[in-house]
């Protein structure tokens with residue numbers, strides 16, 4: 001098993017470039033879903049409901065929804081699969097997985113492990129395909145009457161296409177879509193802790209996770225100190241390079257398109273008055289490597305504060321009041337994760353309740369774990385994965401009325 005873990009981590013680094021240490025972390029995270037849901041399978045309880053008539057008994061059964069089609073992205077090539085497949089298999093469903101074109105190897109390796117573990121043939125199926133075929137394969141999966149459930153993780157734009165396809169046969173859907181996470185640092189925050197959280201939340205996987213911070217909002221009183229310390233931490237602690245080198249913390253971005261998007265966001269921000277504090281350009285290593293970048297003097301008018309960058313760019317907006325920060329944070333059509341740093345208990349309650357997101361990190365920059373419900377509100381998606389709630393996405397509730405007793 002240890003050997004498998006190491007091999008799986010190396011496959012991830014080879015196919016998406018993330019540093020080996022992060023890939024090893026992903027494998028542990030990925031395996032945790034299989035372990036968790038194997039245990040949850042034992043707790044799929046039904047119900048006995050007090051009947052409304054003397055001669056009746058009322059039961060509630062939970063049954064698998066049926067075949068689940070699972071479409072996953074490249075940024076967590078293993079964990080995004082097991083987070084869905086673990087729950088689906090535990091519920092009693094079979095699955096057809098379509099992995100991202102950039103990262104099919106982890107999905108296939110999991111198939112080999114499923115064989116070794118004795119999962120019967122036909123239960124875990126993988127359909128890798130070229131990007132040219134993706135739309136057609138996606139349409140078949142989402143329209144075929146044999147498929148009862150679509151579970152998708154990826155961009156909001158693709159999620160909307162799949163939702164339209166799924167409507168034709170009224171399939172059950174789970175959608176884990178894009179984010180635009182705010183990270184608010186209030187005057188009351190412990191700045192050093194906020195900097196450590198910012199570094200982790202922004203630059204994990206080179207900024208390519210759906211819960212990565214996309215915009216920093218920093219209160220006037222501590223703004224300059226935060227920006228200065230954040231820049232120092234970026235320059236000292238982040239090392240761009242080959243994911244297989246032990247020193248590397250920042251691998252390459254997934255493809256040229258991703259690099260172009262980061263460049264476009266920086267160019268737009270600078271043209272509107274933002275300042276580059278550190279980074280700002282392609283890395284001297286070339287190809288898809290990009291310098292971890294920090295921008296200050298950012299406004300809400302800039303592209304980088306309006307859409308997901310999905311790269312190593314940290315834009316900082318200065319604000320004056322709590323109400324202003326919450327309004328900026330909530331002025332988005334998506335709401336996946338949100339973070340804030342404060343040491344004021346009343347403020348912590350107020351802001352945690354007001355943020356329009358599915359997940360809130362208070363004085364924490366990394367919050368995902370198998371025990372906790374993962375998912376978003378607004379156009380960030382439908383449903384929750386992981387936790388005790390995740391298995392419900394793959395279960396139908398059937399009510400049975402026993403009459404004439």
Ligand code: NAP
Nearest residue numbers: 072073099100101134135138154155158176177178179210
């Ligand atoms: P994407 O373009 O939507 O791709 C995700 C998956 O959907 C890939 O397997 C892709 O296949 C497939 N796909 C694309 N177009 C399709 C279509 N018309 N029909 C069927 N399948 C289709 O997303 P991405 O840009 O690669 O991934 C990053 C996005 O995922 C970001 O927005 C991020 O926030 C989001 N994300 C969300 C979560 C979450 O849990 N909420 C987690 C991770 C990532 P190809 O690779 O062949 O194009």
